[in-house]
Amino acid sequence: MPDGKAATTYEVVGRQAVLGRAKGDRITSAEIGDETQEQRLLDSGAIKPITPEAQPAPTTTTSPGTKPEAGATPKE
């Protein structure tokens, strides 16, 4: 897996076992190891993604200093 890409966890959902995992088991992209194989398994419906790992939820904090200063008047 190339650097910078988050690992994805999949669930085996197809009728057939995938890489030794039965239906309902989980497997990660790192365990699959090959992006083409991973995409083919996804396309065939053998696996489906559960939750991407190492992807923090976006934060909603505002950075200081973005508010207009008190008393400032907009230019015309």
Add this chain to the structure above:
Amino acid sequence: MAKSILREAKVEVNGVDLSNHVQKVTVTKKADEQDVTAMGAKSKETLLGISDDMIQVTFYQDHAEGSVNRTLSPLQGSNTPFKIKVTHSSGSISKTNPAWEIEECILPEFTPLDGQVGSAETTDCSFKPAGGEGLKELTS
């Protein structure tokens, strides 16, 4: 070693275990024969040329998600290789339970629909090496 009845051969294509849809599997190790007979010979002289191995499988067709058709159809017609592995029986690979593998194979032809009324739907597939090391026999 006792005579053997084939009951539990394991067939994995692109990581998907399709064993429970396999009717028949054939692993063929073969090499081209080159005739190099020269003047003065009293019998033909033959040398082996390039290997021409393959794994042939007859699957019972299944159109469900992740099963036979959905696994094999995208593999046909692509030059991006995938792996096929056939193990003689379930259990660990050993000298008495060998496996055969084509690490980089292709599927030149695939018949998604083949059958007649009232018959089991099957599809015959020939998996061929796409270069690389060809067919390997694994004993461990």
